Every structure is written in structure tokens, then in C-alpha cells.
Amino acid sequence: MPDQGPPSPKMTARHLAVRYGGKLALKDVDLDIAAGRVTALIGPSGCGKSTFLRCLNRMNDTIPGASVTGEVTLDGEPVYGQGGLDPVLLRARVGMVFQRPNPFPKTIYDNVAFGPRLMGLCREGADMDAVVQSSLESAGLWNEVKDRLGTKGTGLSGGQQQRLCIARAIAVGPEVILMDEPCSALDPIATAKIEELIDSLRDHYTIVIVTHSMQQAARVSQITAFFHLGAIIEVGATEQVFTAPAKELTQGYITGRFG
Amino acid sequence: MTIGEQHIVKSYDVELGKLGDALARMGGLAETQLASAIQALENRDGELAGEVVGGDSRIDSLDTFINEQAIKVLALRAPVADDLRTVVTALKIAGEVERIGDLAANVAKRSLVLNQLPPVAQTRSVSRLGRLSLAMVKDVLDAYLGGDAERALVVRDRDQELDEIHSALFREILTYMMEDPRTITPCSHLLFIAKNLERIGDHATNIAEMTHFRITGKALSEERIKCDTTASLTGMPGHDEL
Ligand SMILES: Nc1ncnc2c1ncn2[C@@H]1O[C@H](COP(=O)(O)OP(=O)(O)O)[C@@H](O)[C@H]1O
Ligand SMILES: [Mg+2]
Numbered sequence: 001m002p003d004q005g006p007p008s009p010k011m012t013a014r015h016l017a018v019r020y021g022g023k024l025a026l027k028d029v030d031l032d033i034a035a036g037r038v039t040a041l042i043g044p045s046g047c048g049k050s051t052f053l054r055c056l057n058r059m060n061d062t063i064p065g066a067s068v069t070g071e072v073t074l075d076g077e078p079v080y081g082q083g084g085l086d087p088v089l090l091r092a093r094v095g096m097v098f099q100r101p102n103p104f105p106k107t108i109y110d111n112v113a114f115g116p117r118l119m120g121l122c123r124e125g126a127d128m129d130a131v132v133q134s135s136l137e138s139a140g141l142w143n144e145v146k147d148r149l150g151t152k153g154t155g156l157s158g159g160q161q162q163r164l165c166i167a168r169a170i171a172v173g174p175e176v177i178l179m180d181e182p183c184s185a186l187d188p189i190a191t192a193k194i195e196e197l198i199d200s201l202r203d204h205y206t207i208v209i210v211t212h213s214m215q216q217a218a219r220v221s222q223i224t225a226f227f228h229l230g231a232i233i234e235v236g237a238t239e240q241v242f243t244a245p246a247k248e249l250t251q252g253y254i255t256g257r258f259g
Numbered sequence: 260m261t262i263g264e265q266h267i268v269k270s271y272d273v274e275l276g277k278l279g280d281a282l283a284r285m286g287g288l289a290e291t292q293l294a295s296a297i298q299a300l301e302n303r304d305g306e307l308a309g310e311v312v313g314g315d316s317r318i319d320s321l322d323t324f325i326n327e328q329a330i331k332v333l334a335l336r337a338p339v340a341d342d343l344r345t346v347v348t349a350l351k352i353a354g355e356v357e358r359i360g361d362l363a364a365n366v367a368k369r370s371l372v373l374n375q376l377p378p379v380a381q382t383r384s385v386s387r388l389g390r391l392s393l394a395m396v397k398d399v400l401d402a403y404l405g406g407d408a409e410r411a412l413v414v415r416d417r418d419q420e421l422d423e424i425h426s427a428l429f430r431e432i433l434t435y436m437m438e439d440p441r442t443i444t445p446c447s448h449l450l451f452i453a454k455n456l457e458r459i460g461d462h463a464t465n466i467a468e469m470t471h472f473r474i475t476g477k478a479l480s481e482e483r484i485k486c487d488t489t490a491s492l493t494g495m496p497g498h499d500e501l
Binding site (some may be wrong): 256 | 264265266267268272337338339340341342343344444475477
């Protein structure tokens with residue numbers, strides 16, 4: 001291995017295609033997800049961003065009629081097919097945060113402890129307390145909720161709920177975090193806090209974020225992939241894509257000449 | 260999908276259009292100012308020179324307008340890609356054109372002084388230099404407004420020729436001054452005028468590089484070869500502040 005060069009990809013997708021029933025939603029997509037970076041997926045509604053994201057942790061398996069072909073790897077190991085990773089273990093390594101904050105109707109503590117309990121990661125008591133605290137700290141929520149861990153997670157503000165969901169994802173010790181429009185239900189301040197959080201999480205996790213906001217993609221990501229009609233049109237350094245995109249289609253989309 | 264094609268939000272095109280129009284007007288004014296300054300120099304036409312000196316403020320106010328308009332578009336539209344390059348280069352090019360206007364006004368000012376002194380033969384050579392720099396300014400502004408990166412590169416290449424002619428002319432005037440000390444005063448004004456005209460070529464070159472960046476998205480990295488050897492001849496700074 002040479003000392004320098006681009007970081008090795010944390011995940012790869014090759015010839016990835018997804019059908020819903022007869023409809024081809026993703027066609028022959030190749031993409032590397034760089035380790036320790038934030039990759040933003042942008043493109044018009046319905047172009048397949050969420051579909052692609054769900055392929056990375058086999059969430060499409062749960063959608064009736066969805067079929068996935070092609071290859072996805074995590075640290076070089078196949079995600080699909082024979083010898084593929086167990087979906088439950090995969091989802092612990094590749095966590096997901098959704099568009100609408102969706103805490104369970106449980107206490108803040110139990111929301112965060114949910115995954116570790118399910119997976120038997122640690123014992124109740126001091127060990128679990130430590131996991132809950134460090135996850136909430138990583139999600140930038142600890143100071144706001146440390147005095148009310150026993151209250152319902154659903155009682156928090158939208159932005160706090162979303163950070164609770166991020167804490168919940170972090171609690172099981174993932175390597176990759178997928179975020180599907182995590183700020184679309186949030187106000188600008190709550191959005192800024194999530195963006196700041198994404199930036200700080202980058203040191204420990206590989207992040208893939210779907211966003212409708214060009215400015216958000218520009219602010220939080222180092223790599224941007226532009227999807228159009230189920231295909232990847234352009235992938236590049238975010239700075240490059242937003243100052244001098246290589247493809248006219250990308251330029252047309254990000255400058256607001258078509259949508 | 261590129262420069263000039265319409266946005267979904269129509270008012271965005273209007274805002275970008277204002278920027279382009281102002282830059283076109285500003286460029287046209289600077290061209291006229293420079294052409295008049297050269298003509299005033301050549302014909303010892305004090306009235307025309309006075310108009311040039313007085314006309315510079317119109318370029319300045321367009322520069323101010325472009326600055327405000329560009330900042331407004333940056334703040335309100337958060338432009339990206341070619342739109343971003345259009346706004347940023349408009350801002351920078353306006354600065355270059357403003358400098359060209361200043362230099363043209365300075366040429367006119369010095370021509371007024373020259374009119375009080377006996378004529379010098381080299382004035383004709385200096386005004387030829389002026390017409391070369393004027394042609395560069397005209398071509399580069401056409402390249403910018405026409406979105407023609409190739410044409411911009413051609414202008415950039417011509418700057419070297421301008422530098423060489425300037426250096427040769429500089430030597431010629433210097434020799435003349437040494438031969439006949441009575442010409443020292445008019446000739447030194449002529450030297451500064453020549454220097455101004457050479458600087459205008461540099462500004463045209465900067466505009467050429469920004470035009471290229473605006474259109475292609477690629478910055479021209481390699482340094483141009485400067486052929487200005489006048490500083491070593493006289494010990495005068497190569498780029499004097501005037
Ligand atoms: N569960 C589903 N069943 C059927 N079609 C779907 C489903 N999810 C997405 N699609 C279709 O697949 C295409 C891509 O959708 P999606 O990945 O959600 O796009 P994006 O996230 O870019 O808006 C769309 O045409 C959408 O209608
Ligand atoms: Mg989606």
C-alpha cells in the first residue's frame with residue numbers, strides 16, 4: 001500500500017440497480033463512499049437518492065416488491081448475496097437517521113439504550129449509563145437533557161428529537177451513518193446544530209447524507225454525488241462540484257435552471 | 260443549462276442581467292475614455308483631455324453599482340457553479356476596468372501638462388502603444404461579454420508583445436532624454452504615460468484570465484512571462500504607483 005493517495009473507500013457500490021415491481025428506480029450505479037468523509041447525495045425528487053441510501057444498509061429488503069441487483073461492500077466485504085453480511089449486524093455498523101425525527105414513545109434514556117439492549121452490547125447499570133451519556137454527548141444533546149433522562153423523548157423539540165435519533169444511532173457503535181434529509185423538518189437554528197454535529201462526527205464516522213438543500217450539501221460535505229433519473233451524473237469534491245461542475249446537467253440543477 | 264440560459268426563478272435572471280449590463284456599460288465607457296485620452300495626447304487636444312479627466316467618475320459610480328449588485332446577488336441568491344463564477348468575476352473585472360479608467364484619466368492629465376511643453380517626436384510611438392492596449396481592452400471585453408474563452412486567451416498572449424514594445428520605447432525615450440537634456444521634462448511625462456498604457460495591458464490580461472475562468476471553470480495557473488526590463492534599466496520600480 002502506498003502511503004499517500006485517496007483514502008480507501010469505506011463502502012462501494014457497483015452496478016447497483018433497484019426495481020420496485022417493474023419500475024427501475026436505480027440503474028447501474030457505481031459509487032465509492034470515502035472513509036471518514038461526508039458524502040452528500042443531491043438531485044431532483046424521485047431520482048433515487050433515498051433508494052441508493054437504503055441499499056447501503058439493506059433497508060430496501062423490508063420494502064415489498066423491491067429488488068436489488070449489483071454489489072455493495074463494507075470494508076471490502078459483500079453486503080448482498082451469499083456470504084453477505086447479516087442485515088441486523090449490518091444495520092448496527094451502518095446506522096440510519098430519517099427525515100422526520102422518529103424517537104420511540106419511551107424515555108430519552110430508553111431511546112438511546114434501545115439498540116445496545118437489543119444487541120446485548122452492554123449490561124444495565126453503570127455500563128449502560130456510560131453508553132447513554134457518551135452517545136448523547138456525541139450527539140450534542142447531553143447538556144440539554146441530562147436532568148430529564150426519564151422524560152419522554154417525544155416531548156423534546158424537533159431539533160432535539162433529531163439529535164436524539166442521532167444519539168440512538170451512535171449508541172450501537174456504527175461505522176457509517178446514513179442520513180436521509182435529516183433537517184427537512186427543522187428550523188434554521190436546529191439545522192445549524194445538526195450541521196455542526198455532522199462536522200464533528202466526521203472524525204469518527206463515515207457519513208452519507210441526502211439533502212434537498214444545495215447549500216447544506218455545500219456546507220457539510222466533502223464529496224458530492226449528483227443523481228438524475230436513477231443514475232449518477234457526477235461525483236466530485238464538493239468544492240469542485242459547486243464552483244465548476246463537470247457536467248451541464250449538474251450545473252443546470254444546482255444553479256436552479258431545472259428541477 | 261449554462262451561462263445565459265434561464266433560471267426557474269425569473270427574478271434571478273433579472274438580477275444577473277443587471278450585473279452584466281452594468282459591466283458592459285462600464286467596459287464601453289473605459290474604452291471610450293482610453294480612446295479619447297490617446298487622441299487627446301496625439302492631437303494636443305486639451306479640451307478632450309479635460310473631458311476624459313472629468314468622465315472618470317462615471318466609471319467609478321458604475322464600479323460602485325456593480326459591487327453593490329454583486330454583494331446583493333451573493334447574499335440573496337447564494338449563487339453556485341457558473342452563476343457564482345459570473346458574479347465573482349463581474350466583481351473582479353469591475354475592479355480591473357475601474358483601474359483602466361484611472362490610468363486613462365492619468366494619461367489625459369499628463370497630456371495636459373505636455374501641451375504646455377514643446378512637442379516630442381516620441382509622442383507618436385506612445386500613442387501607437389496606446390492603440391495596442393486599447394485593442395486589447397476592446398477584445399477582452401468582447402470576449403467576456405460574448406463568453407468566448409479562446410478569444411480571451413488570444414488577448415492574454417498579446418500582452419507579451421505590448422510589454423516588449425513598451426520596453427523598447429522606454430529605452431528609446433531614455434536615450435533621447437540623455438542626448439538632449441531640454442526634453443527631460445516632457446519625456447519623463449511620456450515615460451509615465453507609456454507605463455500607464457503598459458499597465459492597462461496587464462489589467463486587460465487579468466480580465467482575460469477571469470473571462471477564461473468564468474467560462475471554463477478552470478483557473479489559469481502558470482505565470483505569464485513578464486518582459487518588462489525597464490526597472491533594471493533605471494532603478495525605477497517596474498510598477499510605480501501613480
Ligand atoms: N417503496 C416504493 N415503492 C415503489 N416505488 C418507489 C418506492 N420508493 C421509491 N419509489 C420510486 O423510486 C424512485 C426513486 O425514489 P427515491 O429513491 O425515494 O427518490 P429520492 O429520494 O431521490 O427522492 C421514484 O420514482 C419513486 O417513486
Ligand atoms: Mg428521498
